[in-house]
Amino acid sequence: xxxxxxxxxxxxxxxxxxxxxxxxxxxxxxxxxxxxxxxxxxxxxxxxxxxxxxxxxxxxxxxxxxxxxxxxxxxxxxxxxxxxxxxxxxxxxxxxxxxxxxxxxxxxxxxxxxxxxxxxxxxxxxxxxxxxxxxxxxxxxxxxxxxxxxxxxxxxxxx
Numbered sequence: 001x002x003x004x005x006x007x008x009x010x011x012x013x014x015x016x017x018x019x020x021x022x023x024x025x026x027x028x029x030x031x032x033x034x035x036x037x038x039x040x041x042x043x044x045x046x047x048x049x050x051x052x053x054x055x056x057x058x059x060x061x062x063x064x065x066x067x068x069x070x071x072x073x074x075x076x077x078x079x080x081x082x083x084x085x086x087x088x089x090x091x092x093x094x095x096x097x098x099x100x101x102x103x104x105x106x107x108x109x110x111x112x113x114x115x116x117x118x119x120x121x122x123x124x125x126x127x128x129x130x131x132x133x134x135x136x137x138x139x140x141x142x143x144x145x146x147x148x149x150x151x152x153x154x155x156x157x158x159x
Contacts, residue, residue: 023066030066033059090114094139108143110135 012018029035041047041062050062058064087109088096094110095103111132118127 026063027065030058030060030063033063035060035063087112087114087116092135092138093142094135095142106143106146108139110139 025037029037029040033041035041040050041060046062056064089101090096090109091103094108094114096107096109096114098104112128116128117131117135
């Protein structure tokens, strides 16, 4: 096992060999211009949105061989959700509520960083986009209208 310095995270003993084989396979596809696994670059929408971002001497604009020299970076791809069911409760105008459902002065939140408007339900992928637009507008208006007195809990100092 390959031991990483992060809280006991370990990679499988065959990770490096599998990674090398996967890169060699992908690089072969990129050089040939044909992706036998995922058919990258075979539709107009792929070419429009995932095409070359710079010079690419290879036959498929969506593929370029992975370099043999680093630096290399990695990210863990894990299971997740498309919507949040947690986070602080908020009013329809984005005011964050404390544990007694009282708005906290000056604290606003919208979108996937607050509890879902759908409560325990899941609408569908992308269903958070409409609410974020509408609720962000409402929260911005409410924040703008909240006076300095409301935010600090004291009256502004007189000049």
